[in-house]
Amino acid sequence: MSHHDLILFFLQISVILAVALVFGQMMRRLHMPVVVGELIGGILLGPTVFGALAPNMHSGLFISSGTISVAREAVIKLGMLFFLFVAGMEVNLERLQRLRGRIAWTSILGIAVPFSLGFGLVVILPDIWGHQANKNILIFALVMGTALSISALPVIARTLMDLDLMKRELGEVVIGAATIDDLIGWSLFAVILSQVVHDGQTNRSLWITLVLVLGLFAIILSVGRWAGQHILPRLWSKLVVPSEIIKVIVILVLVAAAVTETIGIHAIWGAFLIGVALAQTSKKRNTVHETIYQFAISFFAPIYFVSIGLQINFAANFHLPIVLIIFIVACVGKIGGATLGAWMGKMPMREAFAVGFGMNARGAMEIILASVALEYHLIDQSIFVALIVMALVTSILSGPIMQYLLKKY
Numbered sequence: 001m002s003h004h005d006l007i008l009f010f011l012q013i014s015v016i017l018a019v020a021l022v023f024g025q026m027m028r029r030l031h032m033p034v035v036v037g038e039l040i041g042g043i044l045l046g047p048t049v050f051g052a053l054a055p056n057m058h059s060g061l062f063i064s065s066g067t068i069s070v071a072r073e074a075v076i077k078l079g080m081l082f083f084l085f086v087a088g089m090e091v092n093l094e095r096l097q098r099l100r101g102r103i104a105w106t107s108i109l110g111i112a113v114p115f116s117l118g119f120g121l122v123v124i125l126p127d128i129w130g131h132q133a134n135k136n137i138l139i140f141a142l143v144m145g146t147a148l149s150i151s152a153l154p155v156i157a158r159t160l161m162d163l164d165l166m167k168r169e170l171g172e173v174v175i176g177a178a179t180i181d182d183l184i185g186w187s188l189f190a191v192i193l194s195q196v197v198h199d200g201q202t203n204r205s206l207w208i209t210l211v212l213v214l215g216l217f218a219i220i221l222s223v224g225r226w227a228g229q230h231i232l233p234r235l236w237s238k239l240v241v242p243s244e245i246i247k248v249i250v251i252l253v254l255v256a257a258a259v260t261e262t263i264g265i266h267a268i269w270g271a272f273l274i275g276v277a278l279a280q281t282s283k284k285r286n287t288v289h290e291t292i293y294q295f296a297i298s299f300f301a302p303i304y305f306v307s308i309g310l311q312i313n314f315a316a317n318f319h320l321p322i323v324l325i326i327f328i329v330a331c332v333g334k335i336g337g338a339t340l341g342a343w344m345g346k347m348p349m350r351e352a353f354a355v356g357f358g359m360n361a362r363g364a365m366e367i368i369l370a371s372v373a374l375e376y377h378l379i380d381q382s383i384f385v386a387l388i389v390m391a392l393v394t395s396i397l398s399g400p401i402m403q404y405l406l407k408k409y
Contacts, residue, residue, distance in 0.1 A: 005068050012062060012072055013303065019045050020302030033155050033395045035364045038302050039388065042309025051313070062310060072307075079304030080368060081271040082296040085253050087182075087365065088275020089293065090153050102345030103176035109341035110359050111149045111181045114333025119145035121329060128325070132380050142192050143378045147369055147387055148330045150185035151178040152395065155363030159399045163406075170351050170406075173342060174358040182365065183276075187213050189369060190260075190269040196376050212263055220256070220273040246292055249278065266372060305364065308371055308388065317381040318389075326386040327393065334360045354405040361398035366391035 019041035027037030044050060051058040063069060122141035126133045133140045156178050165171035190213050256270030339356030343349060370387040373379045379387070 002067075005066070008061070008063070009068050009071050012068070013075065015045070015061065016042075016303050016306045017299070020306045024302065031399070033159075033363055035155070035301075035305050035367070036392050036395060038305040039308055039367065039392060042306035043314050044309070045306065046309040046314075047312070048309065048314040048316075052315075075300075076304050076307045077267075079296075079300035079302075079307075080268060080371075081253060081257050082292075082300045083304060083364065084268045084272040084368065085275040086293045086296045086301075087153055088272040088277075089279040090157050090275075100176075102173050102342060102347060103180070105345040106173055106177035106338050106341035106355060106359070107180035107184075109344070110151075110177055110334060110338035110356075111184055113337025113340070114330060115145040115149040117145075117329050117333040118148035121325075128322070129383065130380055132378065132383070139192060139195060139378065142188070143373055146185055146189050146192065147366065147373070148326070148333055149181065150189075150362070150365055150369060151181050151334070151359050152361050152363030152365040152391070153178050153182050155361045155365075155395050156358060156398075159358065159361060159402070163399060163403055165402075165406075170347075170354060170358075173345070173347070174355050177338065177341070177355075178359055181359070183217075185369075186269060186272055187217065189372075190265045192378075193266045193372070193376060196378065213265060213269070216260065216265070216269070216273065220277045249292055252278075268368065268372065301364070305367065308367060311371070311374075312381045312384065314385050314388075317385045319382045319386070322382055323386040323389050326383070327390045330362070330390050331360060331394065350405055354402045357398055357401045357405070361395045362391040363395040364391075 020038045023037035023041030023044075024034040025037070027034055027040075046062075047058065119141045122129060122133055122137065122144050126137055129140065129144075153175070156174060160171045160174060165174075194212075253271050253274050256274045257267035258270070260270035261267040335353075335356040337356075338359040339352045342352035342355040347355065367388060370379070370384050370391070374381070374384045
């Protein structure tokens with residue numbers, strides 16, 4: 001990388017972080033998820049606004065090829081990995097032991113109903129989705145079903161903390177059900193990605209991939225959890241400086257990502273599972289985990305989410321019918337399914353609706369799924385924009401509607 005390229009790369013990262021800081025703080029003051037501000041800032045910084053108003057300045061700052069582009073993409077990929085890692089750290093499997101009946105009903109219907117609606121809509125009306133659906137309708141239907149059925153555990157957890165619901169039974173049901181839904185959703189997405197030829201890789205048998213995904217899941221959550229409870233504490237005691245412990249965790253994340261990428265399953269799955277495994281090593285997040293969490297949220301995640309807006313022109317690819325269809329189907333499926341599940345778990349109807357709206361927040365997890373699906377050419381840019389809009393709007397609406405439904409409790 002030349003002297004000029006190095007300067008430009010530093011300026012790019014500085015501008016991205018500055019935009020993330022300004023717009024993230026604006027959303028924080030409005031009691032909205034920070035990721036909403038980061039994505040809005042990225043859209044303004046990208047070809048949608050800045051690129052349209054000052055195309056020469058935009059193309060000069062954000063060069064789309066060469067070593068600068070490669071370096072920026074590497075940082076963005078690391079941002080994706082470490083955000084998925086800290087998202088995995090939010091998973092608490094012990095929480096599922098309590099209220100398992102209510103959590104099971106809420107989770108099963110909360111993922112089955114929106115998945116069925118998304119999958120069925122593609123199969124019944126394939127023409128409205130464009131050429132991507134016609135290329136491989138089964139894969140496209142699976143992607144849309146998965147995209148409309150996952151939740152966003154980090155955003156949901158933050159919303160519940162803001163509403164002081166984390167330690168209440170309703171909050172435990174929402175978090176427990178969202179945990180199961182995310183585990184199932186990301187497992188299914190890993191299987192889907194492995195069936196797609198990408199960057200010269202060849203796809204393998206669906207059953208072999210399913211065995212690999214389930215095998216990795218079992219190994220990391222059994223052997224990995226055991227190692228985290230018995231081996232890692234001894235290692236921590238021998239590592240004097242906390243930064244050395246952080247290095248070990250970073251190595252684990254990168255190795256897990258490399259392993260999953262090598263066997264044809266996306267690297268994000270390895271990072272997510274390592275986060276889940278390490279989350280079970282102690283009941284309370286320790287200082288090292290907190291340090292990694294804060295660094296990932298403060299540095300890597302903002303770069304990744306602002307970069308989403310740099311990828312495409314949101315105005316040019318905004319198609320209102322597609323946006324409305326995806327938004328309505330996603331909300332009807334997730335709110336309806338989760339509410340029905342909570343009600344079947346013997347929760348009062350008003351609380352059941354609050355659970356449904358809590359589960360409906362898609363946020364950062366939806367954005368990552370959509371961006372990976374776009375990278376693999378599983379969806380086109382108009383569907384990508386629609387999924388991003390759906391993720392933002394559901395994240396914004398979740399907290400206020402839950403607060404309204406629970407104001408008498």
